[in-house]
Amino acid sequence: MLRNTPASAPDGLPFRLITLRNGAGLVVTLMDWGATLLSVRVPLSDGTVREAILGCAGPEQYPQHEAYFGASVGRYANRIADSRFELDGKEINVVPSQGVNQLHGGPEGFDKRRWTYQSQSDREVVFSLDSADGDQGFPGNLKATARYTLTDDNRITIEYRATVDAPCPVNMTNHVYFNLNGERSDVRNHKLHILADEYLPVDEGGIPRSGLKAVAGTSFDFRTAKRIADDFLSDDDQKKVQGYDHAFLLQTQGDVRREAAHLWSDDERLQMAVYTTAPALQFYSGNFLKGTPSREPGSYEAWQGLALESEFLPDSPNHPEWPQPDCVLRPGDEYISVTAYQFIPA
Template sequence: MLKPDSHAPDGAAWRITVLRNGNGMVATFMDWGATWLSARVPMGDGTVREALLGCATPSDYLQQSAYLGATVGRYANRIANARLELNGEAIALSANQGPHQLHGGPDGFHNRRWQIVCQSDSEVEYRLDSPDGDQGFPGTLLVSLRYRLEEDNTLSIAYQATVDRACPVSLTNHAYFNLDADHGDARQHRLQLNADRYLPVDSEGIPNAALKAVAGTSFDFRAAKTLAEDFLQDADQQAVKGYDHAFLLNQDDARPAATLWSADGRLQLEVFTTAPALQLYSGNYLAGTPAREHDVYAAHQGIALESEFLPDSPNHPEWPQPDCWLQPAETYQSETRYRLTPV
């Protein structure tokens, strides 16, 4: 359980929200970063299993750079050289990973206090107002997200945003899953991805080639396999020390975008999303991150499955996905559902 501690950087208390369903599943959230803190799943044998990595106290979340459970925006993943172009005009963004921008910049949505609009036993809605020029992005953006815990152990995240000037928008949650209650190497989990193509990147995580077929590569998760099976087996993985790549999802509403199984086979996670892509991250740089039940996490102790647009999409209009630029007359809407089922 999350231990109480001092106030947040703005001097106010942290606001923790707990959702419960009739099956006994408990999901916990924090208004700082609209962060998903915990997902505790009854296993049917009297035990409860924690499915998410997390910290021991709220202030510990400020001492880590892994974005544990945080809401990420305005733009998830990387934008090359922290640069956009709109109608021939260059727009400089705030860089926070070398010359590039990662997950919305140094003071992105993960590092803000979100306003709680409403909450009940089964859902909580957060809102954030992002001013014109925030982290370099054009226009005022108003964003809301709703976490809802369903009776079938589905945690849904529904995002909505509007802008008053054209701006790329891609929101995601950066939860790390370890379905063995954070015990052991998460690369022993089995994973299935409903994707025929992935995006190669360079050592800085910036796309450096066209979309590539997964067939015949270590990125083929169309049939379930452990992450360990083909880990670091090719140059695309070696460049970033493992899996840290976006997969363009097949548009098949009936099938999960991803299914993950614990190493012991007793807990299953299904991910459904309206987003066009899913970033698979094998926790390559998790080492040293403050942990909930022990001092720190090790590398590869959790797996992130981030629903989003492909990285650097604002600079690649040729990619086969919807336009990531949100226009003033439009509303950004995206929903991702995580269903946790004891097997």
């Protein structure tokens, strides 16, 4: 079902919303502004329905905050240090959006664009977007698609594709935030499992200044499921960014058939499994959510939602030595990133 809203987007036209449903009763709402995931309503075994993601009361609030709720992020998700990188012997300067660094593709990234509906059905929608040469400082013309598909096992599969006519780093993700309790509660009481042996420490600006570090013996070891609160703010790497906001290099190494992470609500009546072709997950514990408009009257507090963003490691254009595929997309090749979030009612 496709409908226009009375409210206007920043381009003066209505937001366009679409609702998807699967045979198990999962209901998902999206909009074309930012190819954004607005709502995920999961039926539980007792017949109640639980909203699994964070969101605002109306579409018009999404462009007014900086949390990237459910948005498609690009060309390059996460941070590029000093908004510069070298590509084929040439220095490329992109537009800063967080101090001197670029975050999530720049001040006018893909989350702040109207995507075009390519096709839609009850269980799938495909959006497309064209990004011109020089957009936010990135070289070459880029064409992107975002495909959202529901399956009867309660998976939301998000597939990003892109092609370019000049070499350019590409790193797209969806910045959805989860709270499986279905209410404004402290997500640090969720239990989390991340299948990763290494994480990437960052400075106060979220920029990696050294290499990957083993999770063993640190608060970043989620190889055995634990409450997020158990080791929260227990070391300097967390304290620099007021919690978890770090990339984990996954054991799955791009195998979308293998589970990369698992999340449990406080009461364990709703679980979520994560599968991805991406080499890393950025686990963000919602450290700076305070004041962001919420779906209910009022606003969120810090740590009331968490993100598990599938992507390349942050600042990868400046670190070709890292053990992951090359983040530079070249003409004739296609960028493909697939991530599935599977909701498991108990």
